[in-house]
Amino acid sequence: MYWVTPRHLAGDDDALAERIGDTLRGLGWRMWPTSRSTLLYVSPDELRGAEWILASYPFELGGLPVAWQLSARPHADAVMTGWNAYFTAGVPPEALADFLLALDAREVPDTGFADHESVLTALGARGWLRDMDRPRTTATDPGFSGHVSLETLPPLIHDADPRDDLLGWQAWAEPALGAPYLWCASFSASVPHDLVAAFASSLASPVPVPRRTLPESSQDRLTVVRRG
Numbered sequence: 566m567y568w569v570t571p572r573h574l575a576g577d578d579d580a581l582a583e584r585i586g587d588t589l590r591g592l593g594w595r596m597w598p599t600s601r602s603t604l605l606y607v608s609p610d611e612l613r614g615a616e617w618i619l620a621s622y623p624f625e626l627g628g629l630p631v632a633w634q635l636s637a638r639p640h641a642d643a644v645m646t647g648w649n650a651y652f653t654a655g656v657p658p659e660a661l662a663d664f665l666l667a668l669d670a671r672e673v674p675d676t677g678f679a680d681h682e683s684v685l686t687a688l689g690a691r692g693w694l695r696d697m698d699r700p701r702t703t704a705t706d707p708g709f710s711g712h713v714s715l716e717t718l719p720p721l722i723h724d725a726d727p728r729d730d731l732l733g734w735q736a737w738a739e740p741a742l743g744a745p746y747l748w749c750a751s752f753s754a755s756v757p758h759d760l761v762a763a764f765a766s767s768l769a770s771p772v773p774v775p776r777r778t779l780p781e782s783s784q785d786r787l788t789v790v791r792r793g
Contacts, residue, residue, distance in 0.1 A: 568773040568790040572657050573711035573738045574747065575787065576780035581632055582617050584658035585665070589615055592669045611641040612674050615665065619654060624721045626749035627737055629653035633661065637674035647675030647725045648755035655738075655748030659774055663767035667760050675725075677757020681715055684734060687762040688713060691769035706769065710786060711738050713765050724753035734761045736768065740783040747783055 569575050577584075586604070589596065594606040594615070602620040607613070619632040632654040636646040652661055668674055681702070685695060688704040693711075696703035702715040713736045718724070722733065731754035738747040752761050773790040 567776045567779060569776055569779065569787045570771060570773045570790060571706065571708070571711070571787070572659060572770055572772070572774050573706060573768050574740060574780070574783035575657055575774050575776055576747065576778070576783070577655050577658055578776045578778055581654060581656065581658055581661075582619070585615070585633060585661055586617070588662045588665055592665070594669075608669065612638050613668055614638075614646075626651060626653050626719065626751055627746040629655065629746060629749055632656075635665070635668070637668070639675045645725055646723070648753045648757075649723050650750070650752045650756055651722065652750045653746075653748050655780070656750055657748075657768065657774065659770075660764050660767040664760060664764040667763035671757075671760075675755065675757075677759050679757065679759040679762065681734075681758050683758050683762045684713065684715075684765050687766040688769050691766060691771065693769050704765075708786065709742075710740055710783070711768065712736065713768070718754060719751055722751050722753050724755050726754055734758075736765070738783070740780075740786055744782060747780055 589606045594608050596604055596606045599605050604617040606615040614636045616634045618634050622630050631651045633652045635650045637648055639647050685704050693704045693706050705712050715732050716735045718731055718733045733754045734752040736750040740747055
C-alpha cells in the first residue's frame with residue numbers, strides 16, 4: 566500500500582466502481598442493474614441519481630470513457646434531470662465521494678446559492694493558482710498538472726437549460742504538457758457551484774491517499790509519503 570500525494574495525480578486504484586458504490590450504499594441509496602449493463606443508484610428521496618456507465622461506453626471526455634454519471638431532479642416525478650455531472654475512469658474516488666456526500670446532504674439538490682467564485686476560492690485555499698489570463702474562471706495546481714475551469718460545455722453534456730452557449734465547470738489532470746489526460750470531469754451548467762467547490766476542495770487536498778496501483782503516466786510526479 567502506498568500513501569501518495571498530490572491527489573489529483575493518484576488515479577482511481579482500478580477500484581472506482583467499488584469505492585463509489587460503497588459510498589452510495591453507506592448513504593442508503595438503492596441500486597439495481599439495468600438492461601444496458603450499467604448500475605443505477607437512486608437516493609431515498611428519488612431526487613438524486615448515480616450510474617456506473619463504463620460498460621455501456623456512452624461517450625468520451627478528453628479521449629477517456631465516461632465511468633460515472635451523476636444527476637439531480639427537481640421532484641421525484643420529473644422526467645428530465647435538472648443537471649448532470651460526468652466523470653471518467655481515473656478520477657480520484659475521494660474527490661467524487663466528497664461530491665456525493667455534499668449532494669446527499671442538500672435538501673434541494675438541483676439549485677444552489679453560491680456563485681462561481683466559491684469554486685476558485687476553495688482551490689485557492691488549497692494552494693492552487695489562478696490563471697493569469699483568466700483569473701475569474703480558471704485555476705491550476707502549482708505543478709500545472711491539474712486544472713479546473715469554467716468553459717463552454719463539451720458535446721453530449723445534458724442540462725435542463727437547452728441553450729447551446731452555456732458554461733459549465735470542467736476539470737482534468739494532464740501529467741505532462743501534451744500528454745494524454747489521466748482523467749476528466751464535466752459539470753453541466755446548472756450544477757450548483759457549491760457542489761463543484763466540494764469536489765474541487767477534495768481534489769486539491771494535500772492529505773495523502775492510499776493506493777495499491779500507481780498510474781504509469783503520473784508515477785514520476787507522485788510523492789510517496791509512507792508505505793503500509
